[in-house]
Amino acid sequence: MVRGAVVAVTRLSENKKRLAVINILRQTLGAKRHFVLIALLLACLPLTAAILPEDRFDALYHYYSGGGVDISGPSLLFRKQVAAPVSMSTHYYVDTISSASIDVVTQASPYNEERTEYGLNVDYLNGKSLLSMGYTTSSENDYVADTVNIGISQDFFGDLTNISLGFARGSDTVTRSTDNVFEEQIERRNYRLGLSQILSKNMTVTLAFDLTSDEGFLNNPYRRYRYATTVNNALTESWDYERYPGTRTSTALGMRGLYYLPYRAAIGLEVRQFSDTWGINAQNWQLFYRHPTAMGWLFEVRYRQYSQNRASFYSDLFNAQDAQNFMARDKELSTYSSQTLGITASYGFNTGAISWIERGSVNLSWDYMRFDYANFRNASVNRDPAKGPTYDVGKEPFYGFSANIIQLYLSVWY
Amino acid sequence: MRLIPFIFVTILLLQGCSIEPWVMPYERARLADPIMLMDPNPVSSSYLNHVYQARESARGAESGQGGGCGCN
Numbered sequence: 001m002v003r004g005a006v007v008a009v010t011r012l013s014e015n016k017k018r019l020a021v022i023n024i025l026r027q028t029l030g031a032k033r034h035f036v037l038i039a040l041l042l043a044c045l046p047l048t049a050a051i052l053p054e055d056r057f058d059a060l061y062h063y064y065s066g067g068g069v070d071i072s073g074p075s076l077l078f079r080k081q082v083a084a085p086v087s088m089s090t091h092y093y094v095d096t097i098s099s100a101s102i103d104v105v106t107q108a109s110p111y112n113e114e115r116t117e118y119g120l121n122v123d124y125l126n127g128k129s130l131l132s133m134g135y136t137t138s139s140e141n142d143y144v145a146d147t148v149n150i151g152i153s154q155d156f157f158g159d160l161t162n163i164s165l166g167f168a169r170g171s172d173t174v175t176r177s178t179d180n181v182f183e184e185q186i187e188r189r190n191y192r193l194g195l196s197q198i199l200s201k202n203m204t205v206t207l208a209f210d211l212t213s214d215e216g217f218l219n220n221p222y223r224r225y226r227y228a229t230t231v232n233n234a235l236t237e238s239w240d241y242e243r244y245p246g247t248r249t250s251t252a253l254g255m256r257g258l259y260y261l262p263y264r265a266a267i268g269l270e271v272r273q274f275s276d277t278w279g280i281n282a283q284n285w286q287l288f289y290r291h292p293t294a295m296g297w298l299f300e301v302r303y304r305q306y307s308q309n310r311a312s313f314y315s316d317l318f319n320a321q322d323a324q325n326f327m328a329r330d331k332e333l334s335t336y337s338s339q340t341l342g343i344t345a346s347y348g349f350n351t352g353a354i355s356w357i358e359r360g361s362v363n364l365s366w367d368y369m370r371f372d373y374a375n376f377r378n379a380s381v382n383r384d385p386a387k388g389p390t391y392d393v394g395k396e397p398f399y400g401f402s403a404n405i406i407q408l409y410l411s412v413w414y
Numbered sequence: 415m416r417l418i419p420f421i422f423v424t425i426l427l428l429q430g431c432s433i434e435p436w437v438m439p440y441e442r443a444r445l446a447d448p449i450m451l452m453d454p455n456p457v458s459s460s461y462l463n464h465v466y467q468a469r470e471s472a473r474g475a476e477s478g479q480g481g482g483c484g485c486n
Contacts, residue, residue, distance in 0.1 A: 298448075
């Protein structure tokens, strides 16, 4: 009798939780036609336990150098379970930037600046659901960004499947250090759907779908586009501030798969397809291999390839000033491809000497990147015949650059 | 006729109710190995995603989160 009552109460409780998940889905998706099917799926799935993330501390130093830009700084993450169902994390991140990039060289003077980011995240284990919410703020001398995010994840099918939903809303303030009056806003919204699936005892895969929309002042307040002018029957170049559309919506679908090899090592593949309302389509894939050794070392090597086509309003050289409504000459909006080759060496250790530390690892990582642009020309080439060979406007060689990225970090679990 | 696809999908979903885990908990030793973690170093992957986001138009559907405008 008592056992039957307990089962009934448990079922009642689980039904309430299913209804709560369904309500959140309904509010997030807002698509009534599809809601019926999703509700059906959830109603018949067994709910199983979720767990909180592990307590850990990470301290990282990063260094980037390439294309005339040097960026370095620390990054810290601290995560701690503060109560039985609650885990909190906070992070701190700094970019110290010294820039003489191709845009800066052709349009302005080299500069130094610093960006600082703080974040706080809370994960709450409510019965069998993991709810999370967070806040991140980032500031530099001419840009402030605030983002809040909420999410829910749930395990199904005896922990073989995990489905997650997320929503983030950001608000940015853009200013121009050379203009005290200039101030613009950006509103951002991001919707995320994730699926993690164990396929076999050797293989697991994740799928992620992101929809992001931006509204406001979306271009760089300093960058200018290039247009052709004629002086004394000679073709020359002039510059004016870029103009971007006030909205942008993008979708991205990504997949990552991991396979445990017949010996103790893992191989992984990551692919992603991206498109947006500016006409950009991008694809990238990455292959990586992880190999541990008996001495406590873990090595990872990876190769990544990325390519995209240009935005519809991008041109390296416009025919005239105000030739069209929207005009951009940002190399990130051009047609180009990039390759990255990276390696990480990690040494794991167990600390018997310090009782409150469970284990840790020291990691050193190096990535080499190469960018080759297909319709972004190097406008910083020599224009003075007295100083050597010159190029006509619009006939300069295409731009390209290499970059090196170093990361040194310590991770401790306690 | 419009109900046929709906009924078909409903039957498929109801079949899902009877799905048993095809990888039992005692068969997940390899999946529990740290080398099989999707994102073993979140601080590092978050940083690398930020590097990519600042230099590429594509965004979203990656394993970590970045931030900032990444101008230039």
